[in-house]
Each structure stands twice: as structure tokens, then as C-alpha cells.
Amino acid sequence: MILFVLPPLTQLNTPYPSITHLTGYLRSRGIEAEQMDLGIELINRLFTRVELGRVFDLVEARVEARELKLNKTLRIIVSNRHFYERNVEAVMKFLSGRDLQLANRFSDVRFWEDMHRLPDEEELEWAFGTSGKVDRAKYLCSLFLKNIVDVVQLVDEHFQLIRYAEKLCTYLTTFEPIEEELEKMSLTEKLSLTESTELTEKASLRLALGNGNMIEELMLEIFETKMQEVKPDWVGISVPFPGNLLAGLKCAKYVKAKYEGVKIVMGGGYVNTELRQMTDTGIFKYVDYITFDDGELPIRRLIEGGELLRTAYLKDGKVEFAQMDVQENEKFGDLPAPTMRGLDLGKYIDFVDTTNPMHRLWSDGRWNKMMLAHGCYWAKCAFCDTCLDYIGRFEACDVKIIVDRMETMIAETGNTGFHFVDEAAPPALLRKLAEEILERKLVVTYWTNVRFDKTYTAELCYLLARSGCIAVSGGLEVASPRVLKLINKGVTIESATECMRNLSANGIMVHTYLMYGFPTQTEKELYDSLGRVRDLFAEGLIQSAFWHRYAMTCHSPSGRNPESVGARHVLLHTEDLSLTEFTEFTEKAMASPALNPFANNEIPFEVDNEPDWDRFTEGLNVATYNYMRQTGFDVPLKRWFK
Numbered sequence: 001m002i003l004f005v006l007p008p009l010t011q012l013n014t015p016y017p018s019i020t021h022l023t024g025y026l027r028s029r030g031i032e033a034e035q036m037d038l039g040i041e042l043i044n045r046l047f048t049r050v051e052l053g054r055v056f057d058l059v060e061a062r063v064e065a066r067e068l069k070l071n072k073t074l075r076i077i078v079s080n081r082h083f084y085e086r087n088v089e090a091v092m093k094f095l096s097g098r099d100l101q102l103a104n105r106f107s108d109v110r111f112w113e114d115m116h117r118l119p120d121e122e123e124l125e126w127a128f129g130t131s132g133k134v135d136r137a138k139y140l141c142s143l144f145l146k147n148i149v150d151v152v153q154l155v156d157e158h159f160q161l162i163r164y165a166e167k168l169c170t171y172l173t174t175f176e177p178i179e180e181e182l183e184k185m186s187l188t189e190k191l192s193l194t195e196s197t198e199l200t201e202k203a204s205l206r207l208a209l210g211n212g213n214m215i216e217e218l219m220l221e222i223f224e225t226k227m228q229e230v231k232p233d234w235v236g237i238s239v240p241f242p243g244n245l246l247a248g249l250k251c252a253k254y255v256k257a258k259y260e261g262v263k264i265v266m267g268g269g270y271v272n273t274e275l276r277q278m279t280d281t282g283i284f285k286y287v288d289y290i291t292f293d294d295g296e297l298p299i300r301r302l303i304e305g306g307e308l309l310r311t312a313y314l315k316d317g318k319v320e321f322a323q324m325d326v327q328e329n330e331k332f333g334d335l336p337a338p339t340m341r342g343l344d345l346g347k348y349i350d351f352v353d354t355t356n357p358m359h360r361l362w363s364d365g366r367w368n369k370m371m372l373a374h375g376c377y378w379a380k381c382a383f384c385d386t387c388l389d390y391i392g393r394f395e396a397c398d399v400k401i402i403v404d405r406m407e408t409m410i411a412e413t414g415n416t417g418f419h420f421v422d423e424a425a426p427p428a429l430l431r432k433l434a435e436e437i438l439e440r441k442l443v444v445t446y447w448t449n450v451r452f453d454k455t456y457t458a459e460l461c462y463l464l465a466r467s468g469c470i471a472v473s474g475g476l477e478v479a480s481p482r483v484l485k486l487i488n489k490g491v492t493i494e495s496a497t498e499c500m501r502n503l504s505a506n507g508i509m510v511h512t513y514l515m516y517g518f519p520t521q522t523e524k525e526l527y528d529s530l531g532r533v534r535d536l537f538a539e540g541l542i543q544s545a546f547w548h549r550y551a552m553t554c555h556s557p558s559g560r561n562p563e564s565v566g567a568r569h570v571l572l573h574t575e576d577l578s579l580t581e582f583t584e585f586t587e588k589a590m591a592s593p594a595l596n597p598f599a600n601n602e603i604p605f606e607v608d609n610e611p612d613w614d615r616f617t618e619g620l621n622v623a624t625y626n627y628m629r630q631t632g633f634d635v636p637l638k639r640w641f642k
């Protein structure tokens with residue numbers, strides 16, 4: 001039996017698909033598998049009257065002991081603690097959809113008069129009109145939770161609503177900072193709060209837990225209950241993002257201390273991207289195996305025995321990688337539908353802290369998450385991690401299999417909403433999907449990532465909309481003809497605009513990803529790019545956008561061959577690597593003493609005459625925020641930047 005754990009924290013509105021895919025697969029092959037979303041379990045436990053009361057008690061104790069000084073905002077929240085304690089459970093009930101009647105009270109701004117972070121009536125009316133009670137109430141309830149998070153952070157600085165210790169776990173060159181954190185003393189221990197009955201009851205557990213703080217202790221109590229219930233031989237920890245790593249390792253440490261003989265395997269997006277070249281052995285004090293890329297076969301080999309596949313483990317005091325380059329995988333078409341059995345879907349909550357209808361899709365609503373195909377059908381963009389299997393290996397299957405999987409998920413969850421989590425859904429496949437959905441007379445709603453390909457004609461977009469497509473997201477990236485060509489996106493501004501026009505004309509919302517700071521990009525090209533984005537908003541062709549700063553990664557074509565985009569790797573100067581050697585980048589990097597012992601992803605680079613991109617970050621965000629609200633179109637572009 002294997003227990004898959006998604007450690008705190010990822011999104012709150014719907015299960016992240018890593019564990020649902022693996023659980024579905026192993027069960028279909030006759031291997032016992034259970035799953036838990038520890039993040040949503042933690043949130044449901046923490047946001048109760050009792051536990052929130054404990055948080056406030058701890059904060060007040062720390063203030064009294066002069067360990068903590070509150071700013072004015074936090075003082076207001078803490079002085080209104082009874083308002084938060086009284087309402088937190090009702091808010092959770094409403095946001096999880098278990099009591100929608102509460103919208104009548106929660107949509108009234110007067111209900112929240114004790115709350116800091118309150119929008120004015122005019123702003124609410126602009127966003128929701130006078131009749132959108134449920135949406136309005138969700139928004140106000142989400143602001144209420146944000147206030148609570150501010151207080152929880154006083155007892156655990158790592159806590160955020162959808163990630164945990166992300167800052168600590170980003171750019172980890174060595175394992176040391178994590179190790180230090182894993183061995184820290186808890187606040188409750190420091191404050192000697194073990195006197196109360198409730199805490200005394202938990203004292204023995206806490207001893208077993210080691211040195212977590214209150215949030216970690218809660219998390220581990222929930223984990224312990226599941227461990228007792230499932231009694232697994234294996235624990236599989238999924239780490240899709242840096243913001244899951246520390247909590248995942250806390251669970252692993254707990255298993256090692258309390259469950260001798262239970263093996264621990266870790267995998268996921270973060271692991272695949274960052275730990276492929278790891279030499280630091282620290283993590284193997286907590287986990288036995290780390291698997292890479294699609295986990296189905298590597299995990300099956302571990303459980304059933306046989307030659308290890310794409311798996312790292314400790315051998316003779318060193319990190320050993322087994323068969324990392326072997327692309328042996330289950331055929332995409334042979335995989336079963338992901339399963340949510342074992343997850344309590346009633347615990348997921350909508351979180352709506354934005355009034356933008358496109359943005360909120362990521363955090364509002366229950367979406368069955370699945371893939372239309374494996375990998376990206378294009379896989380050529382210079383900045384993208386195309387060398388990684390989940391992007392670079394494209395594999396599709398008969399669309400009937402996809403729609404069968406959709407029907408299986410609908411039958412299992414009762415939800416007809418789908419988020420296809422492909423990197424870029426192939427338009428030809430989307431066409432067949434739409435036809436199959438219409439043929440089977442299914443009433444579904446779906447959204448996905450696309451590449452703004454010229455094949456999105458008016459006719460195709462009409463078909464997609466009729467079959468239930470409500471939104472797409474995709475990269476326009478640099479919105480400047482020269483740089484767009486340089487990054488090898490394979491689209492032009494004109495064709496992408498036409499594609500967006502066809503989508504919007506059919507009522508399909510469009511979100512676009514944008515990038516700045518690409519090698520050789522000039523300030524003028526950035527202004528042009530922002531101007532283009534402004535025009536797209538003004539014309540109603542896009543509904544939301546997000547800017548990323550370009551990062552050169554070792555898995556991207558630009559990272560493997562920086563000269564192709566006019567950049568130089570800094571290692572060229574420090575390590576004397578030749579240009580020829582760079583064509584074999586990964587191999588050289590493995591041998592390079594400059595390689596980080598633990599995580600490796602971003603590569604330092606330099607270009608001639610690079611603008612100071614930092615000074616553009618805030619302006620781009622503010623301008624785009626205004627455009628999303630349909631204002632600021634007449635502000636001269638340069639005015640957004642100080």
C-alpha cells in the first residue's frame with residue numbers, strides 16, 4: 001500500500017492533479033494506493049474557532065512576552081479576534097459551497113465593518129453590480145481569510161494561503177537551510193504552553209513530531225490520523241512547487257521517526273526541474289528515493305521490484321542516479337482517468353481575491369484536472385524547459401479515450417468543469433475534442449492553455465465555445481516582432497491578435513503571459529510590447545495578463561545555447577568553458593565545480609547593454625492592473641515607470 005501525500009500548500013479550490021493521476025494509475029494496475037491533500041485538510045482544521053483561538057492566544061502571549069510588536073493593522077485585527085473566531089467556520093462553510101444562503105449576509109458590506117481590508121461600496125458595485133450576491137460574498141469572505149493569514153504568519157512566518165515556506169525553498173543551492181529549519185524548536189515549546197489539558201493530551205505526539213511549530217504540529221496530527229488509518233508500506237510525497245518542499249520533508253521526517261520500515265519516495269514538478277544534478281546527500285536523511293519525470297513506472301518498479309527507473313537514491317554515501325535518460329513510460333493512451341476517490345471534495349473552498357473573471361478561474365470553482373496530451377506539440381520556445389520530459393515529449397491519443405476519461409471523472413465527482421492542464425493544447429486535438437463532446441451531447445465547461453496559433457480560426461473558436469470552452473491562457477510573451485522571432489514562438493503579433501479576436505468574438509476569455517528582460521530586448525521594445533498589450537485590452541481581445549521576468553534555465557534552448565539569443569553564460573568567464581563545450585551544456589555543467597550541490601535551475605547570464613529591468617517591474621504590473629479594470633488607456637506608456 002502506498003499513501004500519496006500532497007503537502008501544504010497548493011491551490012484551495014480543487015485537488016492538484018499529481019496525486020490523482022498516480023493514485024488512479026496504480027489502482028488500475030492492481031496496486032493499493034490511497035491519497036491525501038494535506039494542504040486542504042490543514043486549512044479546514046486551522047480555520048476553525050478552536051484553532052484560530054489558539055493562534056490568537058499564541059500571538060497575544062508573544063506580544064505580552066515582548067517577543068512580538070504588532071503594527072496598527074495587526075493590532076486592529078487582534079483586538080477584533082472574537083469577530084474572526086465567531087465567523088470563521090461560517091465563512092468556510094460558505095466558501096466550500098455547503099451553505100450558500102450565507103451569501104445574503106456576507107454580501108452586505110455592513111456585516112464586515114469590524115474588518116480591516118474592506119473595499120468601498122462603489123468598488124464592489126463596479127465589480128459585481130448590485131445583484132451578484134454570491135460573487136460579492138465570496139470576495140468579501142476571501143478578504144476575511146487574508147486578514148486571518150496575516151495573523152497566522154505571526155506564529156509561522158512560512159505560512160501563506162497557497163504555499164508554504166516558498167521563499168526558503170526557492171534558489172536552494174544547498175540543503176543546509178532546509179535541514180536547519182527541520183531541526184528548529186517550536187514556538188509552543190518555547191512558550192511552555194503544554195500546561196493546558198488539550199495541549200497536554202497532544203504532548204506525547206508533539207515529542208514524536210520533533211520540533212515543528214503550531215501549524216506544523218496541526219499538519220502532522222492530521223497526517224498521523226491518515227497514517228493510522230491507511231497503514232501504508234510506502235509514502236509518496238508530491239512536490240510540484242518549492243512551496244511544498246518543506247512541509248513534505250516535515251512529513252518525511254515524521255515517518256522516519258515513527259514508522260520504521262515505511263519507505264518514502266518523493267517526486268513532482270519541483271524535483272524534476274531542480275534536483276536532476278544534485279550531489280548534496282542531505283535530503284536522503286528524510287527520503288529513500290526520488291523519482292523523476294512521469295512517476296507511474298518508476299514508482300511501480302519501486303513497489304513491485306525490478307530495475308530502478310529514473311530514480312535517485314543514496315549509495316555508498318553518494319547520490320546515485322539510476323537510468324535517468326531512459327524514456328520508458330506507460331503509453332499516454334493506456335493510462336486511466338485520474339481519480340479523486342479518497343479526497344474529501346466538500347473541503348475545497350473558493351478563494352476570490354480578485355474581481356477579474358479570468359484570474360479567478362485559478363482559485364474559484366471545482367475543476368476536474370486532466371491532460372489532453374502529454375507534452376507540448378510545439379516544444380521550441382527558446383525560454384521554455386523543452387528539455388524536460390513533461391514538455392519535450394509530445395504524445396497524444398485517440399480523443400475518444402480523453403472524453404471517456406472526462407465521463408469517468410464526471411461520474412466520480414459530479415463536477416462537469418474541466419481544467420486541461422496541458423502546457424499547450426494542440427488545436428487539432430481541441431477540434432476533435434469539441435466534436436466528440438457535441439456528438440456525445442455532454443454539457444461541460446472547460447478551459448486550457450494554448451499557443452496563439454493561426455489555426456484558431458473563427459470557425460474553430462465557434463466550435464470550441466459551443467462545446468463548453470470558456471477561457472484559454474497562452475503566451476504572447478514579448479509582443480514585439482523581433483524578439484518574438486528570437487524566442488522562436490512560431491507566431492506573429494498579427495496572427496496571435498487574429499487568434500485572440502476569434503476567441504473573444506465567441507465569448508472565450510483570454511489570459512496572456514508576457515515576458516520582459518529577454519536577452520537583447522531593448523527598452524523601446526518593452527514599451528512597444530506594453531503598448532500592444534494596452535491595445536489588446538482596449539479592444540476587448542484579452543481579459544487578463546501577467547508579466548514574468550525572463551529567467552534563463554538549464555533546461556531551455558536559450559540556457560543550453562545562450563549565444564543563440566545573444567547572451568553569454570557567466571560561467572564562460574569563470575570556468576573557461578568553450579563555446580563548443582556549451583553545446584553539451586548539461587554534461588559540462590555536471591562536471592562543473594560551479595554547479596550547486598542541491599537545486600539547479602536558473603543560470604546566471606549576461607548581455608551587452610542590458611537595461612535595468614528591475615525598474616520596470618512595478619510599472620508593468622500597475623499598468624496591466626489598470627488595463628484589466630479598463631482604465632489608464634490614455635496614460636502615456638513611459639508614465640507608468642518611475
Ligand code: SF4
Pocket residue numbers: 376377378379380381384385386391423424451475
Ligand atoms: S512556451 Fe508553451 S508553446 Fe512554447 S514550447 Fe513551452 S509549452 Fe510549448
